[in-house]
Amino acid sequence: MKKSPRARSRQPNRTVSIIGTGSYVPERVLTNADIEKFVETSDEWITSRTGIKERRIAAEGEHTSHMAAKAAQRAMEQAGVTPGEIDVIILGTVTPDTFFPSTACHVQRILGAKNAACFDISAACSGFLFAVEIAQQFITNHTCNTVLVIGADKLSSIVNWEDRNTCVLFGDGAGAAVLRYRAGSHGVITTYMASDGNYGEILHMPGGGCALPITRDNVDQRLNTLHMNGRETFKQAIISMSAAATIALEQAGLTTDDLTCIIPHQANMRIIEALAERMKVPLGKFHVNLDRYGNTSAAAVAIALDEANRSGRFQLGDYVLLVVFGGGLTYASSVIQW
Numbered sequence: 001m002k003k004s005p006r007a008r009s010r011q012p013n014r015t016v017s018i019i020g021t022g023s024y025v026p027e028r029v030l031t032n033a034d035i036e037k038f039v040e041t042s043d044e045w046i047t048s049r050t051g052i053k054e055r056r057i058a059a060e061g062e063h064t065s066h067m068a069a070k071a072a073q074r075a076m077e078q079a080g081v082t083p084g085e086i087d088v089i090i091l092g093t094v095t096p097d098t099f100f101p102s103t104a105c106h107v108q109r110i111l112g113a114k115n116a117a118c119f120d121i122s123a124a125c126s127g128f129l130f131a132v133e134i135a136q137q138f139i140t141n142h143t144c145n146t147v148l149v150i151g152a153d154k155l156s157s158i159v160n161w162e163d164r165n166t167c168v169l170f171g172d173g174a175g176a177a178v179l180r181y182r183a184g185s186h187g188v189i190t191t192y193m194a195s196d197g198n199y200g201e202i203l204h205m206p207g208g209g210c211a212l213p214i215t216r217d218n219v220d221q222r223l224n225t226l227h228m229n230g231r232e233t234f235k236q237a238i239i240s241m242s243a244a245a246t247i248a249l250e251q252a253g254l255t256t257d258d259l260t261c262i263i264p265h266q267a268n269m270r271i272i273e274a275l276a277e278r279m280k281v282p283l284g285k286f287h288v289n290l291d292r293y294g295n296t297s298a299a300a301v302a303i304a305l306d307e308a309n310r311s312g313r314f315q316l317g318d319y320v321l322l323v324v325f326g327g328g329l330t331y332a333s334s335v336i337q338w
């Protein structure tokens with residue numbers, strides 16, 4: 001485990017802060033009972049093994065950029081920021097509208113954020129927190145003032161709907177945050193991110209890139225869909241998220257007792273329970289919404305953050321820990337004083 005030197009974004013009288021959050025999920029609800037109709041599974045199996053009851057599926061013609069823009073508009077509205085004030089848009093996704101232009105550029109067009117430099121990052125489910133760290137660095141280094149960070153995925157477009165091992169787990173959605181310096185000491189206190197490419201094949205999409213370009217044969221073998229070794233992914237999720245949580249807390253000089261709320265990646269309730277046990281934190285401190293949305297990849301932690309923010313789960317001055325894990329492997333954490 002590498003120890004990250006990246007820590008504080010505080011300056012004497014100001015701190016890089018999240019000044020607005022937003023999220024969006026598509027209207028269509030796909031319940032466990034609906035999935036029972038096309039693969040051999042049951043509501044009982046899905047609920048007891050994952051905690052997921054339903055997930056949202058994007059409409060025909062509704063792309064990652066459309067969901068991302070809706071989440072971004074809500075975050076900008078809460079932040080009181082106009083599209084012209086956005087200097088950079090960083091979007092974490094593994095389901096871009098197109099390989100290029102980037103989905104962030106598509107979002108820029110929809111928002112009319114004409115002054116923004118835009119790019120995507122590929123860190124799977126960790127994409128949103130990786131983007132928060134990049135945004136924090138840009139602002140701290142005075143590269144720019146206002147950054148729009150988005151996690152958005154349309155996993156329904158890369159799921160093999162005949163594979164019961166994976167299709168029950170995922171959903172579509174987007175979450176966003178606006179970051180900028182704010183007077184005072186509240187804001188993003190620590191960020192940590194790490195990767196281990198040796199585990200790349202436990203959760204990946206083998207086809208579609210230059211290694212295995214799309215051919216009729218590859219599509220017939222479903223190589224253009226998500227493949228996962230569930231048990232190994234489960235194990236690595238617990239190991240990496242508990243390590244990332246410990247490092248972020250150490251860097252912040254805090255203990256779990258100082259935290260009001262923990263917002264974890266929303267993949268499986270049993271992973272969150274195991275994390276709570278390792279961290280010796282009551283499960284009630286974790287914000288969980290995977291029962292309603294499933295695993296929305298890069299969007300998951302961002303949607304949960306927005307939900308927790310808007311529902312008053314934490315107040316000004318409270319400490320919040322975000323911790324994620326995803327394909328790559330990638331993992332990340334951040335302590336924020338709200």
Ligand code: UT7
Binds near residue numbers: 049125165327
């Ligand atoms: O963003 C990060 C991405 N992913 C994750 O974090 C996922 C991590 N992994 C997991 O959440 C869990 O490993 C799963 C939910 C995917 C699977 O749960 P598990 O308890 O690890 O089950 P398993 O893979 O060990 O499979 C147990 C049994 C198998 O049957 P046999 O071989 O014991 O007869 C599977 O074929 O459950 C079967 N199974 C199902 N049965 C009904 C697998 N999927 C299903 C299903 N419905 N949907």
